[in-house]
Amino acid sequence: MRLRRLLAEAVVPTVTLLAVLLAWEAATRAFHIPNFVIPAPSAILGEGWAWRYRFLGHTWVTLYETLGGFALSMGVGVPLAVIIVYSPALRRALYPLIVLMQSVPKIAIAPVLLLVLGHGEFPKVIVAFLVAFFPVVVDTATGLAATPPELLDLSRSYRASAFKTFVKVRLPMAMPFIFAGAKVAITLSVIGAVVGEFVGSDEGLGYVILSATSYWKTELAFSSMILLSVMAIVLFGAVSLVERLACPWLAPAGEE
Amino acid sequence: MIRLDHVDKTYRTRRGDLVHAVEDVTLEVGDNEFVTLVGASGCGKSTLLKLVAGLTPATRGVIRIGDETVHEPFPDVGFVFQQPVLLPWRSVLDNVLFSVEMLGLDPRQYRKQAGDLLELTGLGGFETKYPRELSGGMQQRVAICRALLPDPSLLLMDEPFGALDAMTREEMSLELLRIWEERRKTILFVTHSIPEAILLADRVVVMTPRPGRIARVLTVDLPRPRTMDVEFDPRFKAASDEVRGLIFAGRTPGR
DSSP, X not given: OHHHHHHHHHHHHHHHHHHHHHHHHHHHHHTTOOTTTSOOHHHHHHHHHHTHHHHHHHHHHHHHHHHHHHHHHHHHHHHXXXXXXXXXXXXXXXXXXXXXXXXXXXXXXXXXXXXXXXXXXXXXXXXXXXXXXXXHHHHHHHHHHXXXXXXXXXXXXXXXXXXXXXXXXXXXXXXXXXXXXXXXXXXXXXXXXXXXXXXXXXXXXXXXXXXXXXXXXXXXHHHHHHHHHHHHHHHHHHHHHHHHHHOTTSOOTTOO | OEEEEEEXXXXXXTTOOEEEEEEEEEEEEOTTOEEEEEESTTSSHHHHHHHHXXXXXXXXXXXXXXXXXXXXXXXXXXXXXXXXXXXXXXXXXXXXXXXXXXXXXXXXXXXXXXXXXXXXXXXXXXXXXXXXXXXXXXXXXXXXXXHHTTOOSEXXXXXXXXXXXXXXXXXXXXHHHHHHHHSOOEEEEEESOHHHHHXXXXXXXXXXXXXXXXXXXXXXXXXXXXXXXXXGXXXXXXXXXXXXXXXXXXXXXXX
């Protein structure tokens, strides 16, 4: 029964995807659409295969920038949320700044950042961080504020310190929220890294897309895009896996 | 012995309105006495529990537990709320141990007692289960075990069975009486249910809202141990009529 359900869940989307790819391939051939307009899936695959060794290096650069931005957004976002929740004064001081930072379009800020921080991977890490950190702050703060007041009363009636209450009650209570923020942040980090590369770089998958399109090598741009999507999906899956391992008490969504 | 002497509690809402949650409450509760507080919403029952636990300071008046005046959280109490508020990442046993852990005691030394309490409340064998695997009634039993584990002299219960269905609720009331017969403690029990208040209590404190005041304190003259059959006792009917009369006095019928 379970195997059948699993098969149905895996088979249906795979078949659909293959059907779409076949129709695409057939359409590009039937209507003689040139590869630089919309490349056929076979052309994308072929170009990707031809580039496989060079792609390794570019993927590594983008992965590195993405993970750096993500790590920074968690490392800054979670403590910032703790500060905001625990100190009303600092909340009043910091919250408008955070919202202001969030409301500046990152694509607009990226060129300035690159101008200030120079070349290399570090400015892209910063752009990825800027794009990704807001949901981490908001979700973590929401999670910390969502502790049932009864549990806070209970801890207080036992004269437990604020630190103990934080470690034993509030932080674990907020875990599902923190992971929700992390899942959004990891996908946003990929976007941030690519935006950074678009603005100025000579390596990374975003750079490949940009330079490929300027040479009319659309099939290369497409294979780079596919690699980026695969990377984002794998990273999202990794965060979900860590959540499953760190919070085994949470029933996976859709069950029960 | 708990003694409340002319206790007032007023606070300001966010809009700046002054609320008299509790006004001029004087009450004595003897050791190992079971006292229920009954009244309509907003009559200050829950505030009274928080005052006794030292979670919120009284605006006026004095609260004493034994020889101590309460003006900060008083750790010798157990709290049970309407919701079980268990920690979902902890097993049943570890949830029970939470109270001693927060008190700064070594939970390893309480494992056996925690197991005994779970046995006493009919949860033997559920130690390693997680809260989400339990029914609402069972979760509330875990919450009661958690409150009982440090063996507090006073148990404060804020509508503990209010979120349960009617049948589970009756079962839990009798269960609580059985536990109380076995491990005597002073219990202050807030409820909306008049039958529940009478079934459980040595004395029923009837409160009226805005401002929260004690309307009357009734002594329940029914033999113990009690079963659901006490509801057929004419004294039960007389008591519930009296409580109902006090609560609904001054209210327009049909509103």
